[in-house]
Amino acid sequence: xxxxxxxxxxxxxxGHFMSMIEAGKRMLHAGGGALSLTVLVMQAPTPGKAAEVxxxxxxxxxxxxxxxxxxxxxxxxxxxxxxxxxxEFNFRYVELHAPRIAEAVAAxxxxxxxxxxxxxxxxxxxxxxxxxxxxxxxYFASTAAFxxxxxRLPALREExxxxxxEMEKDGAAPVPGLPPVPRSHMPVCLSRTNYRWFEYYGRRxxxxxxxxxxxxxxxxxxxxxAAIADGRCVPSRPGPAVHxxxxxxxxxxxxxxxxxxxxxxxxxxxxxxxxxxVFLCFxxxxxxxxEQVAKVAAGLERSGHPFLWVLRGPPAGSSRYPTDADLNAxxxxxxxxxxxxxxxxxxxxxxxxxxxxxxAVGGFVTHCGWNSVLESLWHGVPMVPWPLYGEQHLNAFExxxxxxxxxxxxxxxxxEQGKSIVEAAxxxxxxxxxxxxxxxxxxxxxxAAETMAACRKxxxxxxxxxxxxxxxVREIAPDGVMQLPVAxxxxxx
Numbered sequence: 049x050x051x052x053x054x055x056x057x058x059x060x061x062x063g064h065f066m067s068m069i070e071a072g073k074r075m076l077h078a079g080g081g082a083l084s085l086t087v088l089v090m091q092a093p094t095p096g097k098a099a100e101v102x103x104x105x106x107x108x109x110x111x112x113x114x115x116x117x118x119x120x121x122x123x124x125x126x127x128x129x130x131x132x133x134x135x136e137f138n139f140r141y142v143e144l145h146a147p148r149i150a151e152a153v154a155a156x157x158x159x160x161x162x163x164x165x166x167x168x169x170x171x172x173x174x175x176x177x178x179x180x181x182x183x184x185x186x187y188f189a190s191t192a193a194f195x196x197x198x199x200r201l202p203a204l205r206e207e208x209x210x211x212x213x214e215m216e217k218d219g220a221a222p223v224p225g226l227p228p229v230p231r232s233h234m235p236v237c238l239s240r241t242n243y244r245w246f247e248y249y250g251r252r253x254x255x256x257x258x259x260x261x262x263x264x265x266x267x268x269x270x271x272x273x274a275a276i277a278d279g280r281c282v283p284s285r286p287g288p289a290v291h292x293x294x295x296x297x298x299x300x301x302x303x304x305x306x307x308x309x310x311x312x313x314x315x316x317x318x319x320x321x322x323x324x325x326v327f328l329c330f331x332x333x334x335x336x337x338x339e340q341v342a343k344v345a346a347g348l349e350r351s352g353h354p355f356l357w358v359l360r361g362p363p364a365g366s367s368r369y370p371t372d373a374d375l376n377a378x379x380x381x382x383x384x385x386x387x388x389x390x391x392x393x394x395x396x397x398x399x400x401x402x403x404x405x406x407x408a409v410g411g412f413v414t415h416c417g418w419n420s421v422l423e424s425l426w427h428g429v430p431m432v433p434w435p436l437y438g439e440q441h442l443n444a445f446e447x448x449x450x451x452x453x454x455x456x457x458x459x460x461x462x463x464e465q466g467k468s469i470v471e472a473a474x475x476x477x478x479x480x481x482x483x484x485x486x487x488x489x490x491x492x493x494x495x496a497a498e499t500m501a502a503c504r505k506x507x508x509x510x511x512x513x514x515x516x517x518x519x520x521v522r523e524i525a526p527d528g529v530m531q532l533p534v535a536x537x538x539x540x541x
Contacts, residue, residue, distance in 0.1 A: 050084035050116050052162035052525055055153055056187070059142075059167035060092035060101050062332065063419045067189040067263055068167060069108060069117075070298045076115045078521045083162065084116035088152050090145050091124045093137070096369065122148045135237075135245040143172040150176045162524045163258060171252035178255070183524065185258040185291075190418045192262050192269040192276065192292065193446055194235065194439045196224045198250035199281035199288075201238075205247055223442070225275030226450060232459075233445035237438050254282065258523060259289030263296045263418065266512040267502040268425070268451065293517045295422040295503050299401065311399045313356060314406060316392045320354055323410035326479050327429075329358040329400055330415040334436055335370035337362075337463060338378055340470070345383045347475030348391065353483050355391040356409075358398045372396040404429050410493075411482035413457075413475075416440040416447065425453065428500030430492040432457050432478045436467060452495040455481040455488055 054075060058068040072085045089105060092098040105119050125148070128140035153161055153176065164177035165185040177184035188195050200222070220228035238246055253260055266273055269292075275281060276290050310318075317325060328344070330336075336344065341359065348355050359378065360370030373395035375384065384393065400420065403409060404427045412424045413432040421443060424431055431454040433444030447454035458474035481489035506513040 049081075050079075050159060051082055052160045053084040053086045053116075053156060054162055054524060055156070055164045055182075056085060056087045057149060057164065057166045057170050057173055058087065058089070058187075059169045060090060060097050062100060062104065063417060064167050064169070064189045065101060065104055066298050067296050067419060068165075068187045069104070071187060071261060071263070071293065071296045072165070073112070073115055073117065074293065074296065074517060075521055075524075076117070078517045079525055082525045083521070084118070084159065086156060086161075087117065087119045088149060089119055089121045090142070091122065093127055093141055096367070120152055122152060133241060135242050138169060139172065139245060139248075142170050146173055146176055149173050150180070153177075153180055153182070165261065168249060168253075171249055171255070174252060174255050178257075183258045184256050186253055186256045186260045186288075188260050188262040190263070190439055191443060191446065192264045192272040192290065193223055193226055194442055195253070195260060195262055195290070196226075196272050196276050196281050197221075197235070197442070198246055199253060199276065200224060201243070201247040201250040203281075203283055205243075223272070224280040225269070225272030226446070229442065229445055233441045235439040235442050236435075253288050254285065256288055259291055261291045261293060261520065263294040263422070265292050265294050265503065265506040267506050268294075268499070269446075271450075291516050291520045293507075293513045293520065295426055295507065295513075297401070297419070297422055297426055311402060313392065313394055313398050314402050317356065317403065317406045317408040320408035322407045324483075325354045325356055325408045326351070326411040326413060326432075326483060327356045327403055327409050328413040329398065329403075329420070330360075330434070330436065331417045331420060333368050333370065334415050335360045335362050340463070340467075341378050342380050343470060343472045344475060345380050346472035347470075347479065349383070349387065350472060350476040351479040351483075353411075353479055355387075355479075356398075356403065357391065357393045358400075359393050359395060361395070410484070411479065413479070413482075416443040418443060421447065422503075425496065425499050425503055428497045430454060430482050430489070430496040432475075432482050434468075434470065451499065453492055453499055455486075455492050 056068060056072050058065045076083055076085055092101050109119060122145060125144040128137060131137040131140060161182050163183040163185060165187050166173050168186055168188050171186060174184050220230055221234050223229050273290055273292055276287050279287055281287050359373050361373035363369055364371050375393055375395050401423050404423050409429055411432065412429045413434055414420050416433045416435045417440060431447055433447050433454050434457055435441040435444040448456045455478050457470060457478040459468040460471055461469055463469055482492060484490050484493055505511050508514060
């Protein structure tokens with residue numbers, strides 16, 4: 049039985065929520081039974097997201113096994129009104145939960161609370177842990193590079209009255225530990241209107257007394273992690289401790305040899321030759337205009353490579369989330385017939401991790417969400433970055449310029465939604481490259497294979513992330529850590 053509990057407060061977006069829960073389970077395993085995990089679940093602000101979070105919670109409650117994991121569903125709050133944008137809304141909505149978080153933590157009397165860990169977008173709640181005199185941490189589900197940039201934002205504001213004017217003048221932005229980042233690859237979330245919110249989060253990371261737990265590893269971002277540790281991000285005061293415990297990837301444990309459970313996309317891949325298929329998938333909110341779909345279709349046809357393309361339809365009404373695609377309406381006339389047997393266009397959700405684990409997949413055209421990137425690296429699949437939103441443009445820059453595991457995709461102008469337009473010729477060139485037809489692509493394929501081995505070594509016994517995780521747990525529960533082997537499921541695939 050655990051002698052202390054760690055309280056987690058995750059953000060409701062699936063990529064944040066599941067990454068954080070998986071990190072917590074790793075901490076419990078490393079603690080050898082000394083710790084339990086208490087997850088305080090905020091009700092998401094929309095019915096769709098609330099249902100999605102509840103589905104995750106139900107699955108975790110049914111599968112946690114011998115690990116002591118409990119979920120406490122917090123009472124709903126009245127959503128804030130009069131917000132200038134989604135960033136302000138999310139900030140205010142989280143902030144309104146502070147009294148409920150305080151009450152829930154104070155009610156945990158069965159065992160001591162060893163620490164409180166909040167998502168990067170839940171940093172207003174650090175004050176609750178501070179008032180309760182509990183060690184506090186931030187869980188950062190993205191790259192160490194984005195963390196370094198966010199830590200740097202307050203100082204950039206102090207150094208330059210107009211940060212964006214400086215970046216536009218220089219044509220690049222300083223991210224400690226990286227080569228100069230072109231303005232075109234800065235996170236699109238750092239617009240003039242949103243900058244102050246991310247600057248706020250960057251300041252609050254310094255209030256995490258225990259530091260920041262980041263879903264990365266030294267093997268992927270050694271220079272950036274060193275820059276944070278050396279104080280290059282926050283010149284005026286010590287930066288936060290960084291606990292790089294990644295890659296943190298959730299595996300559902302499904303057996304690959306169970307034919308009855310195989311998804312249709314996986315069955316289709318079974319009929320393809322090894323490392324010949326290019327996989328295209330753009331995350332939970334990625335979709336394309338009819339014009340862009342036509343360009344992608346032409347590029348894939350020109351490349352001549354087999355493909356598996358997850359194509360979603362535009363959102364309905366005010367929703368941000370794509371719908372199941374009407375392929376006959378979206379795709380050019382005759383495309384499905386022309387590519388029959390050579391390609392599969394899938395109009396709804398697809399099991400991305402299973403697809404990337406399949407031996408037939410040889411390249412991945414991705415929106416560069418960090419979870420998707422880690423899944424691709426875990427399976428040694430080189431990438432073609434097609435960033436869409438958030439910090440994904442910075443991720444794309446790292447993949448090409450720093451890690452060398454991707455082939456750059458030429459971007460044209462932006463459309464009315466602000467999305468970069470990709471021409472057929474550009475996609476054709478990038479697909480041919482990532483599938484090994486160019487020297488750049490062959491190097492990316494070799495580097496992706498090396499990075500796969502490095503990532504798996506990092507989380508294995510004696511690896512850098514395994515050591516960081518053990519050190520983190522010793523800080524939280526210094527008297528209760530036992531030596532246990534790394535869980536088998538973290539080496540799935």
